[in-house]
Amino acid sequence: MINSLKMTRRQALLSAAAGTSLLAMPGLLKAQTKTVKVGALAPLTGDLSLWGLPAKNGAEVWAARVNKAGGIKVGGEQYNVEVVSFDGAYIAEKTLQGARAFQDQDVKFTMIIGGDDWSAMQDFSNRNKMLTSTLYVSDLNPDSTYLIAPVEAHPFYFGLGVEYLKKVEPNIKTISLCAQDDVTGRTSLAYWRAGFDAHGLEIVSDEYFDNSTTDFAPVVSSMLAAKPEAVCIDTTYPSVALLLVEQLFTQGYKGRILHAGLELLPDMVKRTSKEFMEGSIAFFPRFDDASITKTASGFTDASGFYSEYNTAHPNEWNNTSWEFPAALEVWKQGVEKAGTFDADAVLESMKANPPKHIFGEAKWWGKDLFGIDNALLGNWPIVVVKDGKVEIAEVGDQAAWYEAHKDKVEARFREEDLMPDQRR
Numbered sequence: 001m002i003n004s005l006k007m008t009r010r011q012a013l014l015s016a017a018a019g020t021s022l023l024a025m026p027g028l029l030k031a032q033t034k035t036v037k038v039g040a041l042a043p044l045t046g047d048l049s050l051w052g053l054p055a056k057n058g059a060e061v062w063a064a065r066v067n068k069a070g071g072i073k074v075g076g077e078q079y080n081v082e083v084v085s086f087d088g089a090y091i092a093e094k095t096l097q098g099a100r101a102f103q104d105q106d107v108k109f110t111m112i113i114g115g116d117d118w119s120a121m122q123d124f125s126n127r128n129k130m131l132t133s134t135l136y137v138s139d140l141n142p143d144s145t146y147l148i149a150p151v152e153a154h155p156f157y158f159g160l161g162v163e164y165l166k167k168v169e170p171n172i173k174t175i176s177l178c179a180q181d182d183v184t185g186r187t188s189l190a191y192w193r194a195g196f197d198a199h200g201l202e203i204v205s206d207e208y209f210d211n212s213t214t215d216f217a218p219v220v221s222s223m224l225a226a227k228p229e230a231v232c233i234d235t236t237y238p239s240v241a242l243l244l245v246e247q248l249f250t251q252g253y254k255g256r257i258l259h260a261g262l263e264l265l266p267d268m269v270k271r272t273s274k275e276f277m278e279g280s281i282a283f284f285p286r287f288d289d290a291s292i293t294k295t296a297s298g299f300t301d302a303s304g305f306y307s308e309y310n311t312a313h314p315n316e317w318n319n320t321s322w323e324f325p326a327a328l329e330v331w332k333q334g335v336e337k338a339g340t341f342d343a344d345a346v347l348e349s350m351k352a353n354p355p356k357h358i359f360g361e362a363k364w365w366g367k368d369l370f371g372i373d374n375a376l377l378g379n380w381p382i383v384v385v386k387d388g389k390v391e392i393a394e395v396g397d398q399a400a401w402y403e404a405h406k407d408k409v410e411a412r413f414r415e416e417d418l419m420p421d422q423r424r
Contacts, residue, residue, distance in 0.1 A: 033071055036079040036341060038063070038331070039107040040324060041098045041117070044087035050238045050263060051113050052087075054318035059083045059111065061309045062325035065300075072332050075339045081328075088112070092120035099124050108341040109331045111324045114139045114154075115184050118147065131343040133327040135320075138187040142371030142420055146343055148350075149366075149375040150330035151323050151358055153398060154260065155191040155235065157283045157380040159405060160396035161258060162195035164382045165230065165281060169256065172230050176205035176223035178244070179234035180213075186416045188235040188260070194412040198405040204228050216240070220247035228255070235260040246271045256280060261319045262390065269388045280385040284319035285392050295381055295392055298356040299326055326358040330376065365399060368406065369413060371420035377402075 040059050042052030063081040066072060071080045084105055086098030095117040102110055103124075112118060114136030125132055125146050132146060137153040165172065175196055179185030185208060196203055204226035209219050223231060231253065233244045242264045245257065249272040257280040262268065269277055285292060287306035296302040299322070309321055333356065335341055338349035354363055354376065362378030377399045383390035402409060413419050 033078045033080050035082050036072070036074075037082050037084050037105055037107045038109045038328065039098075039102040039105075039111065040083060040085040041088050041095060041102065041110050041112050042085070043090040043113065043117075044085065046089055047237060047239055048090045048113070050318065051320045052090075054313075054316060055111070055113070055320040055324040056083070056085045057313050057316065058309060058321040059324040059328060061305065061312055062328050065305065065308060066328075066332070072336060074335050074341060088117050090115075090117055092116060095120045096124060099130065103128050103130065108335075108343075109133070109328070111327050113320075114149075116182070118144075119183075122147070129343040131331075131346060133324075133331070135323055136184065136187075137366065137370070137375045138183070138418070140366050140370035140372050140374050141423055144370075144372060144374065146347070147374060148330075148347075150355070151326040151376070153375050153377050153380070155188045156375075156377065156398045156402060157382075157396070158188070158191045158260075159195040159198065159401040159409075160380060160398065161281050161283060161382055162192070162199050162201070163396065163401065164393060165256065165258070166199045166201070169230070172256075173200070173202060174204045174226070174228045175201045175230045175232055176226055176228035177203060177232035177234060178205075178207050178209060178219055178223055178236070180211050180236060180240065181208035182211055184235055187418060190412040190416045190418060191409065192232055192234060192258075193415075194405060194409040197408045197412070201230075213240075216243045216247045217251075220244060220251055220253075224248075224251055224253055230256045230258065232258040238263040242267055242271070245277075249273075249276050258282075260284075262385070263319050265385065265388070265390065274388045277385045277388065282383050282385075282390060283380060284390070285381050285383050286390055287317075287322060289390075289392050291392050295395055296322075296358050297360050298358045299329055322358075329358065330355045359395065363399065369409070369419065 040056040088095035114134035118139040137149040262282040334350040357378035359379040365377040366375040
């Protein structure tokens, strides 16, 4: 019996080691960083993957940078950020399928492009308190409780672009415009029209084309028949904008082109010329622009992000590459201040303490036109094509422009049945 209690030297060492491990375990567990999931629900295939893939890739680069710096601190605990993605393909059924998948994975913040994909998931979002960001402020409505537009308030920067055009080309008096006949096109053209009204430009040609259109020669011929001094091709989708620009060049147009993004500018230059694209106006800056750090003051190390993105995804930078990351910057501020990932608490905290917008200070806005103050509206840059690249020309105040011309905006929105009382 006494012998059975004896312990060899090896057994003693093993026992001591086990005890030490048990004592150390609570500290190790406490030091472990938890993980929170955010979701990129975007078109990752098809024509609009040109928007969706760069946005998703940008979110992943942002998460890697944040995690390398220690993650985010919420409620006294550190969290790494994991980006999950789903190809909604800009199709309603697939978008809703993605929303359900994100709910099953306990995703705390979802990012979408906006437009048709939001209309598919609004009811699901409300039922499940699914905090979501959109790039289309026009998705907001009185019932979009858990939807925010924390970065791009498309199409609210268009007024700034028209104001800039008149500043640099005061003698321009006429303009032709076109857009695809869908929610994006109608909302966008309504705001462009208000801008042209506000700054004294006569619209001499104004038409929608069907989304199935592939031959844009007749569209451009109709626009140019009115002999405009400038042309606006709205927020036409990237591949469409390229074909429109090519037709403008082929049919002999000479003048400025206005477009939301000029996403395929390098291809536009190849199919036309640097001289033809010179002076075109858009709204999305390069992140290697000399003034980007000053302009994007609400984005952590914008130039460093640009560098890391291009290392991870060479030659794939796009206008949307920074938009999901900018939305994540706003969400990060919100959850850290709220001390929780709970959607209601985060929204309440964000409203009480407006986060910094990518381009500086901003305020929550939207009730006038959309019935809910869920758009973070602040400054936005106007960019101009110079020598084949866009450069930041100036930065304008979107809210101030709207307040100065709200009667014209509301009149144009009513023409398209876009006001809150018309959308119910």
